[in-house]
Amino acid sequence: TPVDYIIVGAGPGGIITADRISQAGKKVLLLERGGPSTWETGGRYTAPWLEGTDFTKFDVPGLFESMFTDPNAFWWCKDITVFAGCLVGGGGAVNGALYWLPSDEDFSTSSGWPTQWTNHQPYTAALKARLPPTDAPSTDGKRYLEQVSNVVSQLLIPQGYRNVTINDNPDDKDHIYVHMTLSAANAVDQSPHTYKPLSHAQTSSSKWTHMCGTSFETAPQITGVKTNDTSVLNGIYPLNPGGRVILSGGSYGSARILYRSGIGPTDMIELVQGDPVAGPLLPPSSQWINLPVGYNVSDNPSINLVFTHPSAFLIFPSRPVLKNIFLSYDNWADVFTPGPPAADAAQYIASQSGVMAQASPRLNFWQALGATDGTTRWMQGTARPGAASVTTVYPYNETQIFTITAYLSSGIKSRGRLGINAALNALPLVNPWLVDPVDKSTLITGLKDIVSTLSLVPGLTLITPDNTTTIDEYVDTYDPSTMDSNHWIGSNIIGPQGKAVVDVNTKVYGTNNLFVVDASIVPTLPFGNPHGLIMSMAEQAAAKILALAT
Ligand code: 6FA
Numbered sequence: 023t024p025v026d027y028i029i030v031g032a033g034p035g036g037i038i039t040a041d042r043i044s045q046a047g048k049k050v051l052l053l054e055r056g057g058p059s060t061w062e063t064g065g066r067y068t069a070p071w072l073e074g075t076d077f078t079k080f081d082v083p084g085l086f087e088s089m090f091t092d093p094n095a096f097w098w099c100k101d102i103t104v105f106a107g108c109l110v111g112g113g114g115a116v117n118g119a120l121y122w123l124p125s126d127e128d129f130s131t132s133s134g135w136p137t138q139w140t141n142h143q144p145y146t147a148a149l150k151a152r153l154p155p156t157d158a159p160s161t162d163g164k165r166y167l168e169q170v171s172n173v174v175s176q177l178l179i180p181q182g183y184r185n186v187t188i189n190d191n192p193d194d195k196d197h198i199y200v201h202m203t204l205s206a207a208n209a210v211d212q213s214p215h216t217y218k219p220l221s222h223a224q225t226s227s228s229k230w231t232h233m234c235g236t237s238f239e240t241a242p243q244i245t246g247v248k249t250n251d252t253s254v255l256n257g258i259y260p261l262n263p264g265g266r267v268i269l270s271g272g273s274y275g276s277a278r279i280l281y282r283s284g285i286g287p288t289d290m291i292e293l294v295q296g297d298p299v300a301g302p303l304l305p306p307s308s309q310w311i312n313l314p315v316g317y318n319v320s321d322n323p324s325i326n327l328v329f330t331h332p333s334a335f336l337i338f339p340s341r342p343v344l345k346n347i348f349l350s351y352d353n354w355a356d357v358f359t360p361g362p363p364a365a366d367a368a369q370y371i372a373s374q375s376g377v378m379a380q381a382s383p384r385l386n387f388w389q390a391l392g393a394t395d396g397t398t399r400w401m402q403g404t405a406r407p408g409a410a411s412v413t414t415v416y417p418y419n420e421t422q423i424f425t426i427t428a429y430l431s432s433g434i435k436s437r438g439r440l441g442i443n444a445a446l447n448a449l450p451l452v453n454p455w456l457v458d459p460v461d462k463s464t465l466i467t468g469l470k471d472i473v474s475t476l477s478l479v480p481g482l483t484l485i486t487p488d489n490t491t492t493i494d495e496y497v498d499t500y501d502p503s504t505m506d507s508n509h510w511i512g513s514n515i516i517g518p519q520g521k522a523v524v525d526v527n528t529k530v531y532g533t534n535n536l537f538v539v540d541a542s543i544v545p546t547l548p549f550g551n552p553h554g555l556i557m558s559m560a561e562q563a564a565a566k567i568l569a570l571a572t
C-alpha cells in the first residue's frame with residue numbers, strides 16, 4: 023500500500039528522520055539494503071564469549087577494533103571502495119561512537135549552511151535529550167585502561183591544554199583535551215538505534231532488510247521507489263499523492279541512487295546507461311537533471327603518530343602476554359576471540375561496565391591553528407592503545423604502543439570528487455586530502471606541535487615516524503588511502519541553486535518531492551567526528567520537511 027514518505031537508508035540520518043516524521047503521524051516506509059545489526063533490530067552475530075547473551079557484536083563498544091580484523095566482515099558495503107556500513111544503523115552501527123554535539127560554528131553561514139540552519143540549538147537539544155553524551159561510558163562511572171590518557175595529557179598540559187567536558191560547551195575547544203565521549207550512560211545504547219522508528223504506532227510496514235532503493239519513478243514528480251524486492255509489483259514501492267522520498271543512503275549511497283535515477287553529472291549517468299540492468303531503468307536523457315552530485319566532497323585528512331611508553335598498554339592487564347608467540351596479542355586482536363579474560367567478560371555481561379564498555383579511543387584533543395592564508399584550521403587528536411601499523415627502525419614492545427591520530431577538521435579547504443565506475447561501484451574519483459597546500463602545511467605545523475613536548479615525558483618515544491624520517495617527509499610520503507577518516511560529506515551539498523544539489527529544505531533541485539537527509543548534504547566538516555552533527559542536522563531537516571506544504 024502507498025505511503026506518505028519513503029526513506030531510503032537506515033543510518034544516523036535515515037533513522038532519525040524516519041522516527042521524527044512517523045512521530046508526526048505520517049505513514050513512513052524505511053528501506054534498508056543491509057541486514058539487522060544490534061540484538062534489538064534482530065541481529066544475532068556475536069563473539070563466542072557472548073553466546074547465550076543478548077549482546078551482538080554491534081551492541082558491545084569494546085568490540086569496535088575487531089570490525090577491521092574480523093574475516094567475516096559482512097557489514098561493510100561490498101560495492102563501495104571505502105569503509106561504509108551496509109546494515110541497520112549504517113555507519114552508526116559499526117563506528118567508534120565518538121560523539122560530539124555540534125558547535126555554533128559548525129552550523130554557521132561561514133561553514134556553508136544557509137542562514138535558516140544556523141539556529142541549530144533546539145535540534146541539538148532534542149538530540150542531547152534523546153542520546154545524552156557521557157565521558158565515562160562504563161555503567162559504574164569508572165574509566166578503564168587509562169594509561170594512554172595519562173601519558174598523552176602529560177604531553178599536552180605543557181602546551182597549554184586544559185581538561186574539559188566538551189559536550190557541556192562545544193564552542194570552547196581550543197587547547198582542550200577530553201576523555202573518550204560516547205552517547206548514553208548505558209553503554210549498550212550508544213548508537214542512533216535509540217531512536218526507534220519502529221516503536222511508533224504510526225509507522226507502518228517498515229522494511230529493514232535486503233532492500234535496495236535503486237531509482238525513482240518519473241522525476242520530477244516521484245511516484246515511487248524501485249527496489250530489488252521481487253515480492254512487490256515491478257519491485258516498486260508507491261507513494262501516496264503528495265508523498266515524498268528522502269534519500270539517506272550516505273555520502274556514497276545517496277549519490278549512486280541519484281545517478282541511477284538520471285540525476286547528476288552526465289559522465290556518471292552515462293556510466294549507468296552502459297549497465298545492462300540499470301541502464302534501461304534510466305529516464306530518457308531529455309529528463310536528466312544536471313547537478314553537481316559527487317563534487318564538493320570533503321573528508322578529514324588523518325595522520326597516525328605511533329609512540330611507545332613503558333607503561334604497559336595491555337588491553338587486559340590480568341592476562342599475561344604470550345611474548346614471542348603472538349607479538350600483537352594484546353593490540354585488541356583478541357577482543358572478539360578468544361575474548362577478554364573471564365572476569366572482564368563477566369563484568370561486561372553482568373553490568374555493561376569495564377574495559378569492554380568503551381571503544382578503543384581514550385583521549386581526544388583540539389587545537390586552533392593559524393594559517394598563512396588567514397583561515398584558521400582546527401586539529402583534532404585521538405589517542406588509543408595499540409596501532410594499525412608500525413614502521414620503525416627502533417626495537418619496540420607491542421604491549422607498549424599507542425597511536426595519536428591527528429585529523430585536520432574545521433577550516434579545511436581541500437575538496438575532492440566521488441562517483442561510480444562502470445561496474446557501478448562507488449568510489450573516490452579525486453582524493454580530497456591535503457589538495458590545498460595550506461591544509462597540508464597547517465597539519466604539519468599541528469603534528470610538530472603535538473611532539474614538541476616529547477622530551478618532557480619520561481620514557482615516551484615516537485617510533486612512527488622514527489628518527490630517520492622527519493615529520494615533513496612522513497606527511498609527504500604518507501599513503502593517501504590511509505589518510506581516509508571515513509567522514510565523507512558534501513556529495514549532495516546544501517546551498518544555492520546552480521552551485522548545490524539540495525535547497526534550504528534539503529529538496530533536490532529540479533524535483534518536486536525528492537529530498538536528501540544524510541552526511542552528503544553537509545557543506546563543511548565539523549570540528550570533530552561527524553555523526554553528532556549529522557544527527558542534529560537530521561532533527562532539523564525532519565522539521566523543515568514536515569513544515570513544507572504538500
Ligand atoms: N563518526 C563519528 O561521529 N564518530 C566515530 O567514532 C566514527 N567512527 C567511524 C568509523 O570508525 C568508521 C569505520 C566509519 C565508516 C565511520 C565512522 N564515523 C564516525 C562516521 C559516521 O559513522 C558517518 O558519518 C555516519 O554514519 C553517516 O551517516 P549517514 O546516515 O549519512 O550514512 P550511513 O552510511 O551511516 O548510512 C547509510 C545507510 O543507507 C546504510 O545503512 C546503507 O546500508 C543504506 N543504504 C545505502 N544505499 C542504499 C540503497 N540503495 N537502498 C537501501 N539502503 C541503502
Ligand code: ABL
Binds near residue numbers: 087120404410506508
Ligand atoms: C572515527 O571517526 C574514524 O572514522 C575511524 O577511522 C576511527 O577508528 C574511529 N573514529 C575511532 O577513533 C579507526 C580505528 O581505531 C583503526 O584501528 C582503524 O585502522 C581505522 O579506524 C580505519 O579507518
